Amino acid sequence: MxxxxxxxxxxxxxxxxxxxxxxxxxxxxxxxxxxxxxxxxxxxxxxxxxxxxxxxxxxxxxxxxxxxxxxxxxxxxxxxxxxxxxxxxxxxxxxxxxxxxxxxxxxxxxxxxxxxxxxxxxxxxxxxxLNAGEEVFCAVPALAAGMTLSVYLERRREITDGAPLMMDVQRAIQRSLNPAGLDLTKLYDETRSDPQITAVLVAAANSAAQHHGKAVQTLSQALHRLGSGQSMNLILGLALKRSARLSDPFLADYAERYWGLSLHTAEYARKLARLLDLDQDRCYCAGMLHRLGDLALLRCLQEWKQAGGELDEREEVGNALAEFGAGYGSELRTRWRLPLELRELIAAVYQLGGGVYSREALVMNMAAQLALLTEHEGIEELARSRTARLLKIGLPELMRLRKK
Structure with a gap:
């Protein structure tokens, strides 16, 4: 034959x-x-x-x-x-x-x-x-002639795949397996600190094929709606994408800093929500996702370099983050159809709009301010802020939060 x-x-x-x-x-x-x-x-x-x-x-x-x-x-x-x-x-x-x-x-x-x-x-x-013994290699497409970084980033905003992974997903899956299969509680513990995994699974759980009843607004809810098999597949699939991890040391260092800020904001949001008897998981999720755009932009900057583009690491990276970071985040949250209520909490991290504020929005704003304080900065001014007054939180409570 x-x-x-x-x-x-x-x-x-x-x-x-x-x-x-x-x-x-x-x-x-x-x-x-x-x-x-x-x-x-x-x-x-x-x-x-x-x-x-x-x-x-x-x-x-x-x-x-x-x-x-x-x-x-x-x-x-x-x-x-x-x-x-x-x-x-x-x-x-x-x-x-x-x-x-x-x-x-x-x-x-x-x-x-x-x-x-x-x-x-x-x-x-x-x-x-694949034919028997065949191997296929694909070079990264080169940039179009005359392409500038600004134009490249503007075009990439609408098609970006999101943030780089900040953890080893294979290890996370392995640590979540037991003889009976994948333990969703362990998988949540292993992945809840990764913004990309959180955003994708929440979005997938709210897609047309999965949406039954109330919108999913936390990673835990997403895992249980999707089930162990689909959750595992989606997480492993993220690792297959181009530039899934940042290999460029300078960009990876930037990403670590933004990821750290996300983690601190999420943790402060969780603690504040617990103190005020609010939804801890939802506040944690909003904090985790508020720097998604900045991380996605850093991933695009790595792809720019891989395609042959030059990058003045200090000045151009800072300018790009300032100019495009917020836009990338807004684009992703809208295109992925994250629930409006969750997006409103994320927006509250940056500023409180006019009108009546929900207590959870106030928590997110306070958590962001706490996360930005340096080790040597006091919190007396924060305790006197309008957000603290609306939440009815004083200096003793804020000091205990920082010590935990």
Whole structure:
């Protein structure tokens, strides 16, 4: 039998309604074939339209697509009688024998149940997208001629992947495993101090495919809504993205400082909320996310350098953070559709607007001020502030908070 030789640049169609699952599939696939040409869509009608217009080397479709379901898409593909048959991976949350028997006559290349087994999916993709012994390497795309840092950062703002990871996710997952599987309580303890993981999981838990009832506003709520399998997949998927960790020492040092400020703000917010009998987890989450934009910008600066751009490390980094950091954070929180109530708490970290303030907003503003105090600065002035008066917190309480 003659071996099938794959094209130099395989073209792949991914049809998945949930944006975060769709992004995860893209990252896993590009990790196997970084040069693959990807088309993505969110419903069955568009999948059928793309299949009619283009030739694909692999199709990955979710059964539960809106409009036309994935099984109907598979049926349409098989009716065209490709030779050899077009590789087709059908995904589904249905793991019952009746659903499997319904799909098998249409000969899917693989029937994968959700949450996906990432290792198994990767092995499937390697077998379908790589010739025997083949390795694929992709260079970082060079900057366009005449590109300036300011223009680059302005364009990247709308497509940034968010902040770099501030922890080893593989280690966090391993430490959260026990003989019965993934312990969500341990996973929360391992990941709650990472802004990127927190933001992505909260956003994913609020996506259309997951949203049932009240909005999710904390990492703990997100983990329990998503479940152990999907939570683990999304966290591991973050590590597959380009520049997931900052390798540049200077930029990594900046990131450590902003991360430290996030941690201090989150901890002060949690302590204040506990003192005032408010939602500790929500206040902690808001504090953790308030520097997300600055961290995302540092990640983009690393990508600028990797693409061949020059960077005056002190002056240009400081100017870029001052000019774009807040905008990056606002863009991410809006594009990822973080709940409005959570965004309002994050905004309160920076300033209190006009009108009536919630007690949690006041807590966030006070926590930010406490986090910015240096070791040698007193807190007497903070104790006399309007925020302290509205919260009815005096100097003794603030001093105890700083000592803990």
């Amino acid at each position: 003659t071996a099938v030789v794959l094209p130099a640049l395989p073209r792949v169609l991914i049809a998945e309604a949930d944006p975060w699952s769709r992004d995860l599939l893209k990252q896993v696939l590009l990790n196997v074939r970084c040069d693959a040409r990807l088309d993505v869509c969110a419903d069955g009608h568009e999948a059928l339209a793309r299949l009619a217009q283009n030739s694909y080397d692999l199709v990955i479709v979710d059964w539960e697509l809106p409009g036309v379901d994935g099984l109907s898409v598979l049926r349409s593909v098989r009716q065209r009688k490709h030779s050899p048959p077009l590789p087709f991976i059908l995904m589904s949350s249905r793991n019952d024998s009746a659903s499997v028997r319904e799909a098998l006559p249409l000969a899917p290349t693989a029937y994968l149940t959700k949450p996906l087994n990432m290792e198994g999916l990767t092995q499937r993709l390697q077998g379908l997208l």
